[in-house]
Amino acid sequence: MTALWLGIALLSLLAVAFVLVPVYRGRQLEDAVQPDVDRRELNISIYQERLAELDAERAAGSLDQENYDFLKLELERNLLQDVDDTVASSSKPVRITRQSIITAFLLAALIPAMGLAIYSQYGRSGDLAVAMNRPADPFNGRKPTVEEAITALQERLKEEPENPEGWYLLANTFMSMQNFSAAADGYGKALKYLPEDAPQYAGVNGQYAQALFFANSGKMNQQIRSEVDKTLSLDPFDVTALGLLGIESYESEDYRAAMEFWRKALTNASTEQADSLKSGIISARDKLIAAGETVPDLPELAEVKIQLAVSLSPELKSRVTPDMTVFIFARPVGGRMPLAAKRVTVADLPLNIVLDDSMAMSPQAKLSGAETVEVTARVSASGQPTPQPGDLSGTISPVAVHDQVDILELSIDHIVE
Structure with missing residues (x-):
């Protein structure tokens, strides 16, 4: 349980950080904007002082009107350049008010409180404690009576x-x-x-x-x-x-x-x-x-069974190995769900086998419930029931289920395309 509560605490801190970090960064940005504002005011003050000096020199006769106009224009250009640089280096002012700070801290406190309230209502810490405290093997490896x-x-x-x-x-x-x-x-x-x-x-x-x-x-x-x-x-x-x-x-x-x-x-x-x-x-x-x-x-009550003698055509023996899977099954003519099925290997062939209700895939789909079926034997290279190109197969169809008394010869004699 310590790990559970530690995890809850860490997640709560992470949620609080999502709320408070933006406020902290906003204050930093607000402080960063202030020096740019002071620099702009200083440039304007220097401009005013320098312009006053030019006016005084012109009034004293030490500066003619042509030079006065040239220096004043140059001074104005420098001021405009300084202002443009200050504006370009400044971002949009960020205002973090006292109300927004209080709201952020209230949200930070409410998030873990709401999380704990919801968990106390819908959580299952008691079940977790029981599961974690249960011994892994109460019988210490011994088979219980x-x-x-x-x-x-x-x-x-x-x-x-x-x-x-x-x-x-x-x-x-x-x-x-x-x-x-x-x-x-x-x-x-x-x-x-x-x-x-x-x-x-x-x-x-x-x-x-x-x-x-x-x-x-x-x-x-x-x-x-x-x-x-x-x-x-x-x-x-x-x-x-x-x-x-x-x-x-x-x-x-x-x-x-x-x-x-x-x-x-x-x-x-x-x-x-x-x-x-x-x-x-x-x-x-x-x-x-x-x-x-x-x-x-x-x-x-009639005994329903299909007796088969399954063999592999000699012409196809070079295409198989003894461990390949062979599926033998009966299904409704034109259907897909087998009513009886048996899985063997190529090493078992030739093989005599009986298909009956004991091999049903489900209680609702039995051999005895069908009138006619098709019987198939397929060598699967992939080992999967679904036919694939290159598999070997043989089929007899149709086969009467309830009147079947003879042993049917089923030869695996063609390649699935």
Whole structure:
């Protein structure tokens, strides 16, 4: 903190200098003008004395009129020359009044005072002190236990309660330990300090509802339903909220509703979430079949994969080195965003590979969500996904996603122009 206040003091002095230095320089200029004024008055006085002497000599008869006129003209010329020199060497007079000096000193005093007042209102010196005084490594290089890490995080949150990221991390930790009440409290604190228009808000709110659900022994109540509804109003495809509704329906033996909730949740589900949801859908489907009910087609359960045998054309082998990057991906025909992608090197070729939903770039863009794709393998000299002239490439298009059973031969056989 000493460094902080020293910096504030130095900046305040600099601000004061910006106000007082011009006043000081103005006084210097004012003093510099005064000698020029005195010199001009002296020249006029000498001229008058010399002219009086010429008049006296002419009156005494020792100086005729012609010489008198010549000397007087010369004397006037010298006076004019002296006056011109004095004016040329003098700047415009600077007047520094007593009022202007007082104003300058008042401003010099107000600047640091106003700065300190504003900082006391909007500054965060307390947070800075906490951050500077916190030990760099409270565990002295030793890996802390989970309990020690939780305690350290809780102590930090006492000092910085308005920290949604910290509360979220604490809640996730308690959730993994199945301490659902503590997890719900952590998610609630995170939501308290997280703006509602934040893109993460719906997801955190869904996790809050889930923690409440498990803390209530897997039973829905009015509070939990309210949080689920709030989450789905923000994100109709939130995986956690839809998953909870599916569990509730399944426990109520409404298997068809459970299946629909879980199918909808698959839209944004990660690979791990999708596996769990599909297991639930299969269980609900089997329950319906066992009850003799008809079951709709479930394309989500179909195993979607594209099997490839990737090779490099012999004619192009001289243009590559073993460490060059090879991108293998499937994307919609004419599209840009890959639905499944894998990165290997030239040394791995030839290669048999399977593209599926586990290689999705995002939960919203999966291979199973497309009907047809184009499959590409590209050797990138730069190591970057964006194609560059001189890269080597091979493409198969179109490829039917859901009906694909054969192994496709994909040859890297042409140069990108």
